[in-house]
Structure formats: C-alpha cells, structure tokens
Amino acid sequence: MTVQIYHNPRCSKSRQALQLLQEKGIEPQVTLYLETPPDAATLTDLIGKLGLASARELMRTKESAYKDGGLKDVADEGALIQAMVEHPILIERPIVVANGKARLGRPPEAVLEIV
Structure with missing residues (x-):
C-alpha cells in the first residue's frame, strides 16, 4: 500500500499526522507541497x-x-x-492519500481512517 502525505514540516498538525502514520509502521511518501506544489x-x-x-x-x-x-x-x-x-x-494541510481515498489531517487522527 502506498501512502502519500502532503506535508509542511513547520505545521504541528502535519508533524502529528506524519508521526501517527509512522507509529503505525507506515512510512509514507512525503511531498513537501510548498517546495513541489x-x-x-x-x-x-x-x-x-x-x-x-x-x-x-x-x-x-x-x-x-x-x-x-x-x-x-x-x-x-x-x-x-x-x-x-x-x-x-x-x-490546507496535511493531506494523506491512501487506497484511492484522501483525508485532511484536522484532527491528525483523521488520516488513520484510510490506512
């Protein structure tokens, strides 16, 4: 399963969502959308x-x-x-994409619904 996160490392919600994914053993493809829109x-x-x-x-x-x-x-x-x-x-950030779906990480736990 490929998981992608549109991430801004300066955003606490984005960092929290990334950490939640990593705690679940998921290493998402990180897209720094401010650098690569x-x-x-x-x-x-x-x-x-x-x-x-x-x-x-x-x-x-x-x-x-x-x-x-x-x-x-x-x-x-x-x-x-x-x-x-x-x-x-x-x-708005973070956005996580997995399994043909996407979730906005507000709150960060919402991203876990699709992984």
Whole structure:
C-alpha cells in the first residue's frame, strides 16, 4: 500500500499526522507541497477524493495570499485551484492519500481512517 502525505514540516498538525502514520509502521511518501506544489489536475483529484464540495474548502482562508488575492469573492473553481497552484501556502494541510481515498489531517487522527 502506498501512502502519500502532503506535508509542511513547520505545521504541528502535519508533524502529528506524519508521526501517527509512522507509529503505525507506515512510512509514507512525503511531498513537501510548498517546495513541489501539486498541479491543478492533482488538486482537482484531491478535492474529489476528500469529498469536498468546493475548492474553497481546501483553502487556508486566513493566509495573506487569500486576502491579498481577493479570493473571498471568487466563485470560479478553476480560479481558486489556480490560486492554490500559484500560492501553495493556501492549501490546507496535511493531506494523506491512501487506497484511492484522501483525508485532511484536522484532527491528525483523521488520516488513520484510510490506512
């Protein structure tokens, strides 16, 4: 089984989710998404696997890139996804993908539902 985590080592929730996986004997493929942002197709796929109704649900709305970009008033899903591609700090974290499913690690224990 391949397990992937979109990880930000500076985020406590992301570190906790990674630690939980490792404690279960799982060594996930770690994607440092701030350094290697997912493309639009990958984000669209993740939104579907997460069961989210909108790209906005995957966005960190308190980030300055969200406010400065005027994204609060943007309704176009493609534009929201493109904003996350261009500013990966906007992507909520951590995201774990396994077994054709994805979970957002908020709380971190939620990622264990799919592994």
